[in-house]
Amino acid sequence: xxxxxxxxxxxxxxxxxxxxxxxxxTATGYPSLFWYVQYPGEGLQLLLKATKAxxxxxxxxxxxxxxxxxxxxHLEKGSVQVSDSAVYFCALISGAGxxxxxxxxxxxxxxxx
Amino acid sequence: xxxxxxxxxxxxxxxxxxxxLRCDPISGHTALYWYRQSLGQGLEFLIYFQGNSAPDxxxxxxxxxxxxxxxxxVSTLTIQRTQQEDSAVYLxxxxxxxxxxxxLHFGNGTRLTVT
Numbered sequence: 461x462x463x464x465x466x467x468x469x470x471x472x473x474x475x476x477x478x479x480x481x482x483x484x485x486t487a488t489g490y491p492s493l494f495w496y497v498q499y500p501g502e503g504l505q506l507l508l509k510a511t512k513a514x515x516x517x518x519x520x521x522x523x524x525x526x527x528x529x530x531x532x533x534h535l536e537k538g539s540v541q542v543s544d545s546a547v548y549f550c551a552l553i554s555g556a557g558x559x560x561x562x563x564x565x566x567x568x569x570x571x572x573x
Numbered sequence: 574x575x576x577x578x579x580x581x582x583x584x585x586x587x588x589x590x591x592x593x594l595r596c597d598p599i600s601g602h603t604a605l606y607w608y609r610q611s612l613g614q615g616l617e618f619l620i621y622f623q624g625n626s627a628p629d630x631x632x633x634x635x636x637x638x639x640x641x642x643x644x645x646x647v648s649t650l651t652i653q654r655t656q657q658e659d660s661a662v663y664l665x666x667x668x669x670x671x672x673x674x675x676x677l678h679f680g681n682g683t684r685l686t687v688t
Contacts, residue, residue, distance in 0.1 A: 503679035
């Protein structure tokens with residue numbers, strides 16, 4: 461079956477630090493990969509996605525590259541801000557016509573001034 | 574425009590009682606999903622509705638859980654004879670269609686606490 465493993469949190473960083481949240485996956489076929497973000501008190505929002513190998517998704521200064529050889533989709537940001545404090549979820553969909561997202565457990569990020 | 578709306582935002586109930594959680598999807602979205610987010614766990618798929626097709630109920634954890642979607646719009650998730658392990662945040666999402674180009678739009682969730 462499909463599964464997503466992401467680094468355990470919580471992660472605490474100072475403002476302007478570099479961020480990496482690791483995500484690896486197991487899937488049948490060729491999955492599409494996603495990062496969702498959940499800000500305090502809000503629902504999950506799609507942050508970025510990549511649908512095929514070597515694709516790079518990017519949004520709001522965050523990036524993640526679909527690495528088929530290492531089955532990874534690590535999230536990075538060069539300089540985090542306090543407003544980036546949230547829970548980040550890595551997820552995948554696998555299979556044509558598939559609709560069921562498989563999520564990781566989430567990584568809580570806290571950015572301190 | 575309006576996003577996915579869930580009610581109530583918080584619900585505290587006694588063990589053994591029934592609860593109903595409501596989801597109003599984005600207008601025009603044909604697909605609707607329920608997920609459960611338990612403390613320290615990822616999001617667990619519960620059920621999926623697409624148009625007039627039979628729902629995919631494969632994620633419902635027991636027969637105490639049921640859901641319906643009336644008129645292809647509003648959905649209600651019902652938990653009968655609640656147990657303490659049902660305590661979680663229940664998230665609803667909707668999308669225009671399915672697949673990579675139809676991202677899910679999530680509501681803020683209903684936090685259920687069973688005492």
